[in-house]
Amino acid sequence: MKFKIITILVLLIAGLSLFVSGCTDSGTSSDNETAGQGAEVSGTDEPMTVAVSILPLAEFVEKVGGDKVKTIVIIPSGADPHTYESSPKEVQAISEASMLVTVGVGMPFEEVWIDRFGTINSDTLIVNCSKGIELRELAKHDEKLETHTEEENDGDHEGLDPHIWTSPANAKMMVEDIYEGLVQLDPENEAYYAQNRDSYLEELDALDARIRAKLAGREERNFMVYHPSWGYFAAEYGLTMIPVEIEGKEPSAQDLAKLVDIAKEKKVKVIFVQTQFSTRSADVLAEEIGGEVVAVDPLAKDYIANMDNVSDVFARNIV
Numbered sequence: 379m380k381f382k383i384i385t386i387l388v389l390l391i392a393g394l395s396l397f398v399s400g401c402t403d404s405g406t407s408s409d410n411e412t413a414g415q416g417a418e419v420s421g422t423d424e425p426m427t428v429a430v431s432i433l434p435l436a437e438f439v440e441k442v443g444g445d446k447v448k449t450i451v452i453i454p455s456g457a458d459p460h461t462y463e464s465s466p467k468e469v470q471a472i473s474e475a476s477m478l479v480t481v482g483v484g485m486p487f488e489e490v491w492i493d494r495f496g497t498i499n500s501d502t503l504i505v506n507c508s509k510g511i512e513l514r515e516l517a518k519h520d521e522k523l524e525t526h527t528e529e530e531n532d533g534d535h536e537g538l539d540p541h542i543w544t545s546p547a548n549a550k551m552m553v554e555d556i557y558e559g560l561v562q563l564d565p566e567n568e569a570y571y572a573q574n575r576d577s578y579l580e581e582l583d584a585l586d587a588r589i590r591a592k593l594a595g596r597e598e599r600n601f602m603v604y605h606p607s608w609g610y611f612a613a614e615y616g617l618t619m620i621p622v623e624i625e626g627k628e629p630s631a632q633d634l635a636k637l638v639d640i641a642k643e644k645k646v647k648v649i650f651v652q653t654q655f656s657t658r659s660a661d662v663l664a665e666e667i668g669g670e671v672v673a674v675d676p677l678a679k680d681y682i683a684n685m686d687n688v689s690d691v692f693a694r695n696i697v
């Protein structure tokens with residue numbers, strides 16, 4: 379791993395603050411056991427910087443990496459990852475990270491970064507989290523509508539669904555990929571990473587069992603969502619997701635009318651939305667079917683708590 383000016387600065391600041399805290403509250407701090415050994419020791423233990431594109435990936439990295447990593451999250455919360463464009467400054471910061479964890483599918487900004495890395499000779503390790511995951515096509519509600527009209531033209535569905543993390547089974551594979559990346563960069567701490575990974579995988583298994591229990595025994599397993607973020611979740615738990623948005627755009631009035639019919643036929647009572655996207659058509663749709671709009675966030679950081687919350691919301695609103 380090469381030392382860049384920023385790393386050296388961070389080390390200097392860390393060393394200085396160690397020195398200062400040693401002066402001011404000597405003996406009171408319990409998390410400072412190695413303080414007596416000086417800045418050199420803390421220098422070699424400097425956490426490695428791991429850049430990630432979206433918040434749930436930061437959670438996975440921190441769960442496996444513990445205090446040996448610090449994360450940089452590129453997409454600010456509230457931004458739409460599909461259309462996000464990084465500034466050159468961001469690309470520079472990412473290229474100085476030890477590791478970059480990507481969703482690896484259907485996120486155009488990630489491809490821009492990786493192309494840039496090639497041209498600036500970055501030695502950042504790129505971990506593609508979709509490796510090994512069976513990718514789905516991005517659900518389009520017009521696939522549903524097409525059944526009323528003309529046949530699908532096969533081979534014309536190039537868009538793969540990037541929302542891989544919404545299934546805990548996929549999350550487990552992503553955690554595994556992150557573990558391998560960390561061990562590759564820091565083999566000395568393999569046992570530490572393995573222990574963290576194993577306990578997080580157990581938590582994910584427990585989460586999966588809770589979700590299955592909550593969603594068991596439902597008859598009508600259809601739900602509508604403005605932006606189709608929950609395809610892997612739906613596939614994992616036997617639900618059918620009907621997206622409102624058409625290729626990133628609000629549906630036309632005509633499409634909306636068809637969606638109202640579908641919603642009534644499928645006994646859909648709730649239109650799920652997420653804060654990153656406009657919800658005007660979701661509001662119209664909910665009004666037409668006498669239902670309501672409910673927000674669920676696929677991009678929250680605390681993955682397990684969020685998935686528990688989301689599955690509660692689904693369980694309440696899927697009959």
Ligand SMILES: [Zn+2]
Pocket residue numbers: 460541605606607
């Ligand atoms: Zn999305």
